[in-house]
Amino acid sequence: MDESEATFDNADRLPALSLVTRKLQRLIDQGFLEGAPGTLAAELVNHAWAIRPALFDGREGRKPHPLAVAAIALAEAVRLESLRGDAPLQGIYTLALSALLDDIALERETLPLHEIDERLIDAAQAVRLGRLHGDRLDPLRQPT
Template structure:
């Protein structure tokens, strides 16, 4: 791994850690069988790759790790919807819900920016079942 790749991984690590913890809880409760760290890395990396300039700060301020984790889980929900894997989709909805509920409880303590609110609004819409539609998809390149 070169230093550029190491930097990218370091930028993603806080979000990966947040997703890992949510997945580990679901594993502990028997809902999921997986390696939580590897799965979290895959989910965050997939979301990041869809719109890297959004996450790496080229399009404005970098999003908060909580917002990155939320949109990565929301994208996983959307992806499993497309694939037709309802049980895995439900597991990701559960992980997303616990993350969003935690963010709502911390609310004003977090220093969220406009980009974070946009990502969190999109993640909330996915949690509510609004899975398709460009307006709700901040990971698709704006036209």
């Protein structure tokens, strides 16, 4: 990947990074989390993106809405912390995911969402509801 591709790739992630950063910043402000929210948000979004880059960069169809990307990145963080057995961090990420999904629910009918967005948001909702493992419709690990 040359430098111009990397810049474009990172620019594609910025809206989702901003959304996750804001949710994490709120948790820092409330005393639930410590650290640099932007750095942590970048780690979460980049991790999800790396699992299925063709999905996020549009090579498999339309690019997902930033809200859907942010939701699945937080959901993946919840799932990973569950696997690691870090219940406190899993709970913090679940709070951030819940706040984001609540925001999406308030605006869902007015958002320009398409099929992949719906699948990503539904998968994130399943994680929020505790269905963390073995979801055969996991859009990060299976073709959409």
